[in-house]
Structure formats: C-alpha cells, structure tokens
Amino acid sequence: MVSYCRERLLPIADIITPNVKEASALLGGAQIKTVAEMRSAAKLLHEMGPRFVLVKGGDLPNSSESVDVFFDGKEFHELRSPRIATRNTHGTGCTLASCIAAELAKGSSMLSAVKVAKRFVDNALDYSKNMVIGTGRQGPFDHFFCLNKNLQSSRCSIFNPDDLFLYAVTDSRMNKKWNRSIVDAVKAAIEGGATIIQLREKEAETREFLEEAKSCVGICRSHGVCLLINDRIDIALACDADGVHVGQSDMPVDQVRSLLGPDKIIGVSCKTPEQAHQAWKDGADYIGSGGVFPTNTKANNRTIGLDGLETVCKASKLPVVAIGGIGISNAESVMQINAPNLKGVAVVSALFDQECVFTQAKKLHKTLKETTREM
Numbered sequence: 288m289v290s291y292c293r294e295r296l297l298p299i300a301d302i303i304t305p306n307v308k309e310a311s312a313l314l315g316g317a318q319i320k321t322v323a324e325m326r327s328a329a330k331l332l333h334e335m336g337p338r339f340v341l342v343k344g345g346d347l348p349n350s351s352e353s354v355d356v357f358f359d360g361k362e363f364h365e366l367r368s369p370r371i372a373t374r375n376t377h378g379t380g381c382t383l384a385s386c387i388a389a390e391l392a393k394g395s396s397m398l399s400a401v402k403v404a405k406r407f408v409d410n411a412l413d414y415s416k417n418m419v420i421g422t423g424r425q426g427p428f429d430h431f432f433c434l435n436k437n438l439q440s441s442r443c444s445i446f447n448p449d450d451l452f453l454y455a456v457t458d459s460r461m462n463k464k465w466n467r468s469i470v471d472a473v474k475a476a477i478e479g480g481a482t483i484i485q486l487r488e489k490e491a492e493t494r495e496f497l498e499e500a501k502s503c504v505g506i507c508r509s510h511g512v513c514l515l516i517n518d519r520i521d522i523a524l525a526c527d528a529d530g531v532h533v534g535q536s537d538m539p540v541d542q543v544r545s546l547l548g549p550d551k552i553i554g555v556s557c558k559t560p561e562q563a564h565q566a567w568k569d570g571a572d573y574i575g576s577g578g579v580f581p582t583n584t585k586a587n588n589r590t591i592g593l594d595g596l597e598t599v600c601k602a603s604k605l606p607v608v609a610i611g612g613i614g615i616s617n618a619e620s621v622m623q624i625n626a627p628n629l630k631g632v633a634v635v636s637a638l639f640d641q642e643c644v645f646t647q648a649k650k651l652h653k654t655l656k657e658t659t660r661e662m
C-alpha cells in the first residue's frame with residue numbers, strides 16, 4: 288500500500304496531506320518529532336512528486352500548538368493554531384482534504400485553500416471537543432457545526448473572494464482635490480457598499496501615510512471590511528493591514544508572502560495568462576486585471592479591453608477583479624463577460640474623483656447587484 292502511494296499516487300498528486308506518522312511511513316520510518324523534522328520530511332516528500340505538501344503536526348508530541356508545515360517546492364509556511372485538547376478527532380484528515388478540494392474548486396490558491404481548511408477544522412474541533420458519542424477511545428468531530436445558526440457570528444476572517452465585488456482603491460490626489468481625508472473617503476466608500484478597500488497613496492509621506500492607514504484599519508475592522516495597501520509592504524506590516532496589492536514590477540509575490548506570512552491577503556496585477564499562472568504559483572490570493580478601459584488615473588497603462596480580461600479570467604485559477612476605466616456606465620458590460628472567477632470591479636475615479644463618495648458607491652453597488660442578479 289505504502290509503495291503504491293509512493294510510486295503511483297505521489298507523482299500525480301497536486302497536494303498530499305500526511306500527518307507525522309503517515310509522513311514517517313512514506314519516508315521509510317524517518318523520525319519526525321519536531322517542526323524542523325517536519326520541514327525536512329515535507330521537502331523529501333515533495334521530491335517524490337506532489338506539487339504541494341502539507342505535513343500535519345496535530346500528533347506532534349509536547350506541543351501547545353498545532354503546527355502544520357506547508358511546502359510549495361520553494362517556500363515553507365508554518366501554519367500555527369492553539370492545540371485543542373480533545374479526543375474527538377476522528378474524521379479531521381478527511382474533512383481537511385475535502386475542504387481544500389472545495390476551496391480549490393472555488394478558485395483559491397493552494398495556500399489559501401489550506402489556510403481556510405485548517406481554520407475550518409480548528410473551529411469544528413473546538414465546537415466538538417466535549418461531545419460524547421459512543422464509547423470508543425477516539426470520538427468523531429462535527430464537521431457540520433456551521434449549520435448551527437448560533438455560530439454564524441464566528442465566521443472566520445480569511446479572505447473571501449466575494450469581497451472583491453466592489454473594490455474601492457483610494458487616490459491621494461483625488462481626495463486632496465475634493466478636500467477630504469483618506470479616512471473620510473474610506474468611511475464613505477464602505478458606507479456606500481464598498482466590499483474591500485485598497486490604500487493607493489502614491490505621493491504620501493511615510494509617517495503621515497502610516498497614521499492614516501492605522502485609522503483606516505480601525506474603520507475597516509469595525510465594518511468587517513478588509514483593507515489592503517498598494518505596494519508598501521512596510522506600511523502594511525506596520526499598520527497590520529489585511530494584505531497588500533502589488534504590480535508586476537513591485538516585490539515578487541513569493542517574497543511578499545515570506546514577509547507577510549500565510550494569513551495576509553496578496554493581490555497581484557496581471558494582464559496576461561502567463562502572469563496569472565505565475566501569481567497562482569507564487570501564492571497570491573487574487574489577481575487584478577486591466578486596464579479594461581482607458582484610464583486617466585494610471586499613466587502609460589496598457590488597455591487590455593474586455594477581450595483581454597476574458598482571456599485572463601479563463602486562464603486564471605485565482606479569483607479576478609477587473610480594473611481600469613470602470614464606472615456605473617460600463618460595470619455591467621464588464622460583469623457580463625460572465626466568467627465564474629470574475630468576482631467584481633475595482634474602481635478609483637468612479638468613487639473618489641466625485642463630489643459624494645457615498646452616493647457613487649451606493650449607485651455602483653446597486654448596478655453591480657442588478658447586473659449579477661440577472662446573470
């Protein structure tokens with residue numbers, strides 16, 4: 288059985304998710320008692336063929352944490368959560384693997400899928416820890432815990448691709464022109480219906496920007512809306528933003544991931560199928576694709592048109608948000624390309640180069656809702 292797995296299954300697998308005992312068996316009895324040994328095991332298992340390896344550390348002795356090691360062939364990620372003291376662990380491995388498969392089908396990157404799955408299993412374990420079913424040494428856990436209506440508020444804070452629906456990207460010049468602070472602009476956008484915010488402040492001084500970013504993080508958290516920072520990994524780290532958006536000439540995504548860790552959201556701009564594929568390989572969570580239409584907001588930006596957007600969506604395994612020259616008058620034509628992974632539109636001037644950000648956000652949100660309802 289073990290040799291069959293090694294020779295026939297591992298070379299064709301996208302991901303394998305052994306616990307430490309299974310990893311040890313696959314490696315002919317290697318000792319795996321520490322996180323360092325889990326990392327070595329993940330590397331050796333990767334050499335056997337699977338594209339990704341997750342060695343699960345739930346059985347690791349003497350640890351107050353549950354540490355899983357994820358390896359993509361280049362980078363390691365240690366995914367940590369508090370260990371839940373329970374004997375009701377029967378079924379966790381199957382649930383984790385099913386959850387990863389479901390998240391991949393929804394368009395997540397492998398790393399995002401694994402993170403969501405781990406969080407799901409941890410929540411289910413916590414919910415099931417005191418359940419008494421049967422008389423065996425090990426009990427089952429309840430992976431239907433989400434159906435319990437009283438638990439709806441414990442929804443995990445991991446990236447949800449549907450949050451890309453109305454993506455508001457700020458612009459300091461526009462806010463200056465209309466004489467409002469970034470903070471007021473962000474608040475108005477959220478109240479009007481923006482579902483995710485990016486601070487794209489090209490001219491801001493670092494110290495002032497950081498203070499504003501901190502205030503925006505506060506507003507976004509209180510509304511349950513994610514906040515990303517454009518380009519500036521340092522600002523994102525310092526204000527504990529939910530993630531960053533980077534372009535093709537900014538820091539490469541795999542290095543951004545190393546700096547931010549597995550839990551932050553990373554978006555990357557892509558104009559071509561090749562760039563979209565690379566973004567997925569490097570561990571991005573979504574891609575921004577455009578300019579769909581000509582724009583005055585970003586100089587020298589090549590327009591890819593609706594056809595270009597469609598080509599990128601078809602090639603992308605990640606959720607996509609369209610950007611560039613989009614507003615109330617043409618948002619419908621964008622969403623009508625009807626690609627399953629096109630999750631929304633990102634806009635700058637349609638919200639922020641306007642007298643009332645709130646009103647424009649509300650109108651655009653309504654247009655998007657009507658358009659997507661009809662599809």
Ligand SMILES: Cc1ncc(COP(=O)(O)OP(=O)(O)O)c(N)n1
Pocket residue numbers: 454456485487517518532533534535537554555556574575576585608610633
């Ligand atoms: C959602 C989204 N998509 C694309 C971009 C463009 O980012 P980038 O290519 O880094 O260009 P600049 O924004 O830095 O001019 C974006 N910001 N957001």
Ligand SMILES: Cc1ncsc1CCOP(=O)(O)O
Pocket residue numbers: 577578579581582583584585588610611612613633634635636637
């Ligand atoms: C940042 C960016 N990236 C591609 S187009 C663009 C500008 C989008 O601004 P607008 O929504 O005002 O056209």
